[in-house]
Amino acid sequence: MAEGKVLLEIVTPQGLVFSEEVDEVTAAGSEGEFGVLPGHVPFVTTLKIGMLTCKKGNESKYFFVNWGYAEVGAEKVMILADSAERSEDIDLDRATAAKKRAEERLKQAENVDFARAESALERAVTRSQVVEIRRVK
C-alpha cells in the first residue's frame, strides 16, 4: 500500500465497479456528506442516493451510488451499494426520461406509491447531476 493513499472499493451485486488507490474520497452518507483522507478513523455508515467523488492527483472521478453502506478504515474505503455507476457510464437520456416519468407520477394524487416515485425521482436527478458535474469540471 502506497503511503498516503486510500484504497477505494465500490462493490455491487452486479460486480466490482471500482477498485483503486486514491487520495481523497467524498460520499453522501445518510447523516450528511463526508470526506475521507488517509488515516481516517474507523467509521461505518449507511449511504443514501448520491454522488461519490474520488480524487487522485489532479484527476477527479465521479460515481452515482444508489443506497448502500460504507466501511471506512485508515487506508481503505469500502462501498457496498445496491447499484453504482461511473459518471461516464450513466445514460443521461434514460435518466431524463425517468425523471419525467417520476414527476408525472407524483402529480397524480391517487394510486401512487409516493415513496417509490420519490426515490425514482431522486435517482434520476442525482444521475443527471453526476453527469453534469463531470461536464463542468
Add this chain to the structure above:
Amino acid sequence: MATLRDIKRRIKAVESTSKITKAMKMVSAAKFRKAQQRMLEMRPYAERMNGILSSLASGAEGETHPLLMVRPRRNIEVLVLTSDRGLCGAFNTNIMKAATRHIDELRREGYEVTIDVVGRKARDYYKRRAIEMRKAWTGIAGKISYANAQEIAAEIIENYTNETTDEVVLIFNEFKSAIAQQVVISRILPLAPIQAAEETLPIYNFIYEPSKQEIFSRLVPKNVEIQIFRALLESQASEEAARMAAMENATRAANDMIGSLTLQFNKARQASITKELMDIVGGVEAMKG
C-alpha cells in the same frame, strides 16, 4: 420392410432434429457463460457483506434483530426454484422430486407448510396436482435482476416478521460444475447466528452513523436478499448447464440414429438392386430355354 422413400424421409426428419438440438446447445452454452459470469461478479459483494456483518457482530453486545429470532417451528414456508422452460433434462424433475419429498416429510411431522414457487415449471406442477401455492413468480428466469431478489425477499421477510411463517426453506439446484448440479435444501430464515470475525486483529472503535443498531437492522434483510439472489443465479447457471448437457445428448442420439438409418437405407438399396439383377438373369435364362 420400409421402402427406400420412407427411410429417406426419416433420415431427413432426424437430421433436422439434430440441427435444432445442436443450435439449442450452442445457445444455452452462450447463456450459461453469461450466467456463470454473473455468479462470479456477485461473489465479491457477498463476501464483503459477510465481512461487514461479522465485524459488526464481533464488536457487538449481542445485537438482535427480528430476522435472527428463532421461534418454535410451526409454519414453514418452502420456496422452490425451477426454470420457466423445459428441454433441460432432469433439472426440474429433480427439484420437484426433492421438494415433494421434503414437503411430505414436513407435513407428516405435523408442520404447516406454505409453498412459494419461482418458475413456470413448478407452478404448472402444483397447479396440475391442485396443490395450493401462496405465490408464484414466473418469467424472471433468463433475465434475473437484483430487483427480482428484492421483491421475493420483501415478501418473505414480511411474512417472517409478522409471524405468519416461522421458518423459510429454499430448494434449488446448486451449481457444481458444467456437468453437475445438485439439489440443495437450505434454510434462509431464521438466519444462522452471525459468526464474529475470527481475526480480531485491529480492534477498531468504529464510529457508527446513524447508529449501530440501525446499520445492523438494514444489513440483515439485505443479507436475505443476497442469499435469494445467489440462489436465483445458481439455479439459472444450473439450468443452462443442464440444458447444454441434454441437448448434447440429444444431438448425439440423433446422429446415432442417422447412422443406423443410413445403414438400413443402403441395405435396402442393395437388396433392391440384387432383386432386379435376379429378375434380369432369370429372364435371360428363360429365353435361352
